Amino acid sequence: MVRGLLADLSAFAAAGLKELRILRRYPTLFLGFLFWPIVLPAAYVLQARGFAGSSPAAMDAFAQRAGTSDIVGFLFLGFTAYMWLSMILWGPGTALRTEQVRGSLEALFLTPASRLVILFGPAFSQIVWALYMFGLVGLALVFLFGVPIGLAEAARALVVIAASVPALYGLGALFASIVLRFGEVSALVQTVRGVFTVFCGMTYPIIILPEWGRAVALSLPPTYLIGGLRSVLLAEADLVSLIPELAITLAIGLFLCGAAIVAFRRTERYAHRGGSLAQY
């Protein structure tokens, strides 16, 4: 049993390493990892300046609704979560489909490694990139925009990020199974990302949504990630005050990971019966 577990862990690390090696072969991807985390939120910061204009009343309205007057921090944190989510949906979320298109999915299924490795392995390498992106945005906030983030705040933010990992990667794995079953990638990614963009408060505080919109927002894990990051980094909230949100995020994470395993098994059974594993 222990030997099997160790073998699976080794396969898990190998799957993550493989994804990192593939990423290294496409250097233009690195340009994107440097460019978008800064430029995309910066554009919305300019838009916010346009909406604030020279009106102190408009600025006050923002501060009252957002709970902070720090527009830069507010938008950068929202968009960092958005980009993490994008990375997950385009990376682990489409990993199985990518293997299918490359023609390597059958070879992967023929290995003795656990199916969990196949499902969650690609997510492993993405955690490195997520941390890199959060680090880059953190440095930009501190050194370019003068947002005061100390070590204590950064550590609290890391706890919020860690609590979101099961939920976001569970979502990615669930998405991967669905994509494998239906064979469509782009439209599904756009739709799911669209729902998160509209409801999770990336550019606005969810308090401005109507009641039904808030209910939708509170059922989506990125809402808690964004809210948590803004609380610990911009409002100096401590982790104790965030325990309910963190617990909800972890619970959603457990549910999504479980749902991903069930969906993956069903997809696998469907593919075995219909012989559709290699079809695309």
Next chain:
Amino acid sequence: MSDAALELNAAWAIARKELLTALRYPLQLVTEVAQPFYQFLLPSLLLGATFAVGGRSIGLESLTGSDNLAGYLFLGVIVGGMVGTAFWDMAFSFKREMDVGTLEQTWLSPTRPETFVLGRAISGGLVAGAASAILVGIGLVFFGASMGPGLLLALPALLLAMASMVGIGYLVASVVLVLREPNFFVDATNFVFAMISGVAFPVLVLPIFIRPIAYLLPTTYAVDLLRVYALGTRPLLDPALEWLALAVLSAALIVVGRFVFRRTEHRLRVRGTLGQH
């Protein structure tokens, strides 16, 4: 038939082929409307609502002279769609042809390579125009984006902007052919071009060192004239000057773009690297 008529004929045939292909992927056509709606308009409208006082965008009004937030953003999307056509439909389509291995075959036909850009400008412009019309309709019906009849006066500005996008399409296509892995370049420059043009916010909020670039882009004047006539916003410059700048920049971009594209194409033929990707 004259050379120009033949070229236009071929461009229309290319546009028809592109439109036929687009119709085979209806989901992709839906995303032409859905993507700017949820990825740009809704987040921007919600951000704008966060700054609203008594339901009015007084901050935007202080800068532009109009508090019509929805109108401001939905009109911006029209020009944003045009920019997207130049970067993705006209320029990036060469990369798609490289990938499927049909670039050499199409360039071996008697049609000039630059005519392919023109053909895709027509098809892309028609798709983007239809998507913009639907989006503006959504803005008018569901988001209170009231627009005055002056909008019709600004339609020639859109035609001029579309012409300038053909020039931009030539320039970006040249880079696509040389780079061969242009995804990031096209994505990033498309975004920056649209943002600097003032599609999403007033050009006046751009950092002072970027603002001169905005004044060199024809799309800046197109979107500004659109808002001036439809919403009554304050113009960046005297409207007569904006019309002149738009016309001159559009003509210059077509001439320069076509020249650069021809040179690039010739260089690729000499080096024999056309089909490499």
